[in-house]
Amino acid sequence: MNHIATLILSSSALALAAAAPAHAQDAAPLPADANDIIVTGQRASLEAARNVKRNSDLVVDSIVAEDIGKLPDTSVASALQRIAGVQVQNGFNNEIQNPIIRGIGDILTTLDGREIFTGVGRGFSFQDLPAEAIGGIDVYKSNSANLIEGGVAGVIDMKLQKPFNFSKGLTVAANGRVYHGDVSDKTSYTGGVLVSNRWDAGDGEMGLLVDVSYGRNNFSRPVSFNCDPRSANHGPPGATDMVLPTCVGGTTDTGHNTRPQVNAAFQWEITPELQVYVDGLYTGYRSKFATNFIFADLFAGNSITNAVAGSDCFSAHVNGAGFNGSSTDPVENLCLGQSATFNGVDELTSTQAKKQRTDQYVLGGGVKWDTDTAHLVFDASYIQSKNSNRTIIVDVAKHNGTVNVIVDDNGHGTTVMEGDPLSNPDGFVFANTLFQDLNKSNSRQYAFKLDSTFDIDSDVLREFQAGVRYSDRKGSFRAVAGGPPFPGPDRGTLVSSVGLPSDFMVRSPDSIPYINNGSHWYTPNADYLLNNTDELRALYGAPAGDPAWDPTRNYDASEKTWAAYVQGKYQIDLGDTALIDGLVGVRVVSTRRTLDGTSRVIGGAPDGGDLFVPVSRDTSDVYALPNASIRFRATPQLQFRANYAKTMARPTFGDLNPGLSLAAPGGNPNVTLAGSGGNPDLKAQLSDNFDVTAEYYFGRSSYVSIAGYYRKLKDRVASSTSIQTIDGYRYEITQPRNVGSSKLKGVEVAGQMFFDFLPEGFDGLGAMGTFTLADSKVTTPGDLLEGERLLGVSKYNYTAGALYEKYGVTARVVYTWRSGYNETLFGAGTLAGPDTTSQFNKVKSNGRLDFSIGYDVTPNITVTVDGVNVTGGKYYSYFDNPAFPHDIRIDDKFYGASIRVKY
Template sequence: MRSSLLLSAAVLAIPAPAFAQQALEGATPATGQSAEATADQVDESGAENEIVVTGIRASLARAAEIKRDSPLVVDSIVAQDIGKFPDATTAAALQRVPGVQVTVGGNNEIVNPTIRGLGDILTTLDGREIFTTEGRGFAFQDLPAEALARVDVFKSNTANLIEGGVAGAIDLRLNKPFDYRDPTIAISGKLNYASNAEKLGPQLGFLATDRWDTGIGEIGALINVSWYDIKFNRPTNYVAERRAGSALGQPGVAVPISTGGLNEYGSYSRPQVNGSLQWQASPELQVYADGMYTAYRGKFTTAFYEYQLFNSDSLTSVTVDTNCFDARVNSAGFNPNSIELAAGNFTTRNLCNMTGGTFNNTSAFTSSQAKNNKTDSYLGAFGLKYDNGPLTLALDASYQKSIANNENFIIDIGKKVGSVTVDFDNPDHTATITAPGNPMASATGFAFINSLFQDYVRSEGDLFAVKADGAYEVGSILKTIEFGGRFADRGALFEQVQLGVTPPGGSGANLVSSANLPSDFLVRAPGIAQINLGAPFLIPNREYLLSDEGQSTLRSFFGAPAGRPAFDPSRRFEAAEKTYAGYLQAGYEIPLGGITIDGKVGVRYTRTDRDIAGAAFVTPAPTPADPNPARVLTPYAASTSDDDWLPNASARIQFGGGLQARATYSKTIARPSFGSLNPGLNYIVSTNPNIRNGGSGGNPDLKPQMSDSFDATLEYYFKSGYLAIGGYYRDIKNRVFNDVTAETINGVVYNISRPRNVGEATLKGIEVSGQTFFDFLPGDLAGFGVFGNFTYADSEVGGGDPMAGYSLQGVSKYNFNAGLLYDRKGVSARVVYTYRSEYFDENRTGSGDVRPVDQANWLNYVRPNGRLDFSLAYDVTPQFTLTAEGTNVLRSRYRSYINDSYFIRDTRTDDSVYAVGFRARF
């Protein structure tokens, strides 16, 4: 990796935005201020804001103003007050934006926002590209919502915006000192209660800012600090892939190879600090230096609990339903892989879906994956803005670095249990699993099985970027000429070791009680609702597995090398990427009688030069002298260059009376992730006989995704709100999918997952949104309001691709938010229901699941899902506010199935979180 060129300066860093920020002309100050319209804040011209309203109403009004005045199709979220974003996390707030869909992560946080179902999003912080470690994307949860003043979701593009998002771009904005006229101190605190974990977690925030007139001009300073520590618990039940039940005396039944669950529980914390200095050196010149540090610390357990159903002596009391089908079956009862299919090594058999049965003398195991994950991210910037008459110039230099170190130490223990009864037939589409006496909660009979598995990852990324922007006001029809360029030097490094060592004598040969381990080596893990009614089960102690003593003792017992293993050279890649970009854009305004037409026309040119290098173990071709050659570590390198022209055009027609329409076109691009480009290969022989050998690899020949993007809207703004309807169309080339194919390596067949480009795909749909307050109602009833949005997204893979005719991965066809609001006399309240329809999140076509012979693709679908959240705030005084809130109060769950709804798969119990808190401002 390159040295930290600007790291010594990065203790100050992130910026008053350059012109990529100023695409939202006529909106709020580009630096992003609170939605509270009070006398201690000023607008961009320095004039005192009129005291009007505060809280939710002001926040929504500001967001509507941004939407109305932007030359782009954009939706925004504005903080209701300092440190008061409308939702607990950034990603949670984004799910309220029309067309934005999210998922729930393993620690119950809302993660992975997508725009109209597409995750290829460029994320910027104050107009500056930001990412997490070696990836292209940004982990939104790493920046606490308390630090934000505003978020803009761009759904169309202009030439001055940084390229990199086919789906769009999301810009996160921090507070700046010149947003405030008077000295300001804001303090916030909150106690979060997670219902699954049944524990409290603290959350704190602090902001201080001031500005001074000096002999060298006005100077402003701001510092913002936040921290929280959250306990979590997320149980999941799963039903694994199906296999013909011949080995259990049930050849006509599709039987799951295993069933069980996992519970991910522990805690995570996120400290964050950002600071800003602004210096108005003269009326024309402003200089700034800003900085940010964010971190993630997670120590948690993934506790597995599985019954290996095919490792049973017999299967009795079998029940099936009427869902029967003809399936291809290989000699092991699985769907044949491509090699077996080509050779004809299968039979065709009629199978019926199993809905229940009892497995006798069954193998079972539990596992403790002890995880200790750390991420540190830094960003720094220095720049200036010059504004003199018709000419505006900006120069910005920034450096950022993001580093992650993840540790995962795994021990599996198992035993035989007398019987396990399963029931997969219920209206809730979940499993019920019962083992009499709950044997997995008893320490008796546990042995070490499978392997001691050590997984260590270090990943990092850095970026040095310089950006220059300019604009010249011409006047008349040609309103502005905008121009600029950007240079970016990006680096990425990934290295990993995955080391599995079987116990001495083999799996199951050593009882846990025979090892020299402390008495508390086995601890109780929280239960899983679908297994023995949620009773706890025993697993190895996370704290012991993460301790130096514990790791040393277990390595010695398993015969693994002492000490932490070195990184595997075949699991390493390093990338360097240089990007050069320039743009030219014209803003125009045409008065036509009582209407006005304005917009932008421009083009952006980019060139990307990329090098990626690593190594892989390759087996040479056999020779008579060496018929079984050993694997050889073979270096590899790949270099690519791309040149792209990205035109854009937009038009807005203002009819007067609050009615306007707009139409936009832009060509957008998303570069492949470095991990996807890495041609290295990682594979492993499964220690579980019921699970096939697997692995993953990259594809250095991946092309950037391209999209021709069209949007059109009709918008009506009135005193208390707005209504808007829009249509969109995306013609996407080189969309990236992951496929699983069978590959023979050293005579062993592995299911290898690799990314590839899909030739073409389309995404089209409609968005409807609106908000209003009922000012016409009498008295305090006038404080009520509503907001809502609905998105229809119709996607389809085209061409001759194997997925032709299917929707794009991750795209829900329907998505909506509906909210009831109240804001009056110091009371602000909100209740919001968010719904997402079915979508598929995994392509399992290359897996071993038995399936109907006419199914060319085999996909994992997520069932429709909705969440209800609320928030309440009361201003005790103008300076002190009490708050209460709840998320997922209806206990929404992720539930999935494989291709046909009767093949139930996962049920993940998302948490409900309640919080009480305060905000004070002086």
């Protein structure tokens, strides 16, 4: 689909929306909380989400499940990409992940208003909670004093189903979905059952809900890559004055993940004024997969032949290694190479066998008390998040190969190893070390909060809000990375000569279309690496058992936070329908931490070994976070907003690790030594946020809105070097510091419209669309990114969709597109163009088309077919210059079918 045409279609739909007549019934107030609505259809869900946006005191966009266990997308992160201002990425397992709001990833995630996180991180891995458990999602883009602090970008609140969401009596619902991946060529599934009941109990009523789900996702994601551009004047002879890739290769991530989940909730309305509730959640994430590498070390060969230069030529300072150098290095006149043959090359394969596990436990409860003038909620919660990752890596190689390379073959590299030697299991030798990357984390938090609202009979002040919150969080992290080299000469021992089982070398589970014409290769057996690690360690001359944790990477953290807020809601009536209202408040947050780590003095022990010294630090900080907002409702359909809020995001525990790794001091205190580590003195990142909106609501379910935003961030965490004196010696310490600053501004347009005025049959049609312009700039003086856009942020992205709901048919087709962006910074060494201070891995624009078509077989049974990424959108990146591609990553297409039953 042409993205320009799609954007025109979306803009046309919004223009129609703005021109459509409003209906008189819109003057009536609409519900403020979509979760108080029993949502049973696609249009009803969009209408409920619209009402949240319309009646909120803040800038909020929402998603409401159109039925039990049915978000409008296959995952939470996938659903979020439909919201204006939210950008996402496709992960290694072909699932949408890593949402950012308006260019920033520092997001506070809550579950039913309670902070939730993964491991020792500040953020939440959305893949850890299956979409089947979610009843709705609110994305807060502006802030107020009553929201938990911790998200510079905003707050994402996920909501589980509760028994009082349903009518009295017994409700039973079940859903199941199977889907097939075009690339993985495997079928995956998800399924769940929800049982809820409400019944009278004395003067009140009770409700109990249990929801269980389980899913298995099989995946394969092929990637083909060129390595860093390099001057061939500094490599094997035969390609004078050309720039060619240092290496070429590819990977496939192949395996599966599973998600078990169960949540339960109990609600008891003792009287109309008093309710108590208890709820809990367990959700798990299990992943077992292998990253299978195929690789050619081109510049380690002995000659280059058949080299062909392209027309993209430039001059640059080049250092002795063949990379972009300094102004004192010689200038070379170079052209980007188009193709070449590399001879005498080592060709390698590698298996990275991986197991990942996350367990999340949430338990909470509280009391709600409502009278005509007072509304109080006390909530207590406990969360524990345990995470572990295990990676075992073995590399093997073959010598003296010949590799034909096309640098740019329609946006990607193409590699052919003559004779396809890696497709034969014989002749491999061991290369490099047995690498073990192991880590585990455990974090828990107790939290207690009291929120109160008092209605005030005043001409201006209508509500007074106040609240307090206390949280106590502890986290621990343990890690080690590395391993022993293979004994004997480097790359000199045959795999077949050391007594390993015959199936140690196995055919790769998947292939890569752009490498060796899509043939499979042989690589170490991932199951053997994971299940027989001790045998491998013995082979490499290491003792049995996992290596000891690295003390300098280990840390323990304890963090206690007290927060209190006051906030007033005002309203000024301007005639029968017009009014001005808003919020003014402030939240004050005090945090105390104890951080324990270990410093290492390299070679500082009496026997010449490393000296390890425990380190403990106590820190504290206090922040005041004011906010103010105003809404002008000109008519029941038209309103305008303006918001200001100061927000904060705390440093990660990993950055706060007080441990340092220091060079051993010598006899001369005037010599500057080297060191690196964390920084317990980091401050929170702060942002001043400004938002303005214009919103027009019409019909039963339609609206159009436009929003502008501006963010000014300071104290962002970035790596920096400083001179410090420790025990009388001068050290040049590299550690994270509050040196970053940036600015963001942008415009968001969103709308949806249902064409009720069309003739019978066509009046079930609807359209929706969003468009975002995000203009960001790094303003940190001296930073390599100064003046550049924030990494990972597209300047433009949009969503355009068509909807239909009538005669039991529910259909939706949605196209999502984002423009190109700078993903990572390579630094000055990459040689893809003239002298420059920085070179980026740039990602090309990309779009995805999804659809679903459902039919109500009976009032209680719905069947649906759907497709994800049916246009086969792919990830393409390049080294600052499109003529020198970096990666192509093949995003899978999925086609599925589901059934939902509800009684």
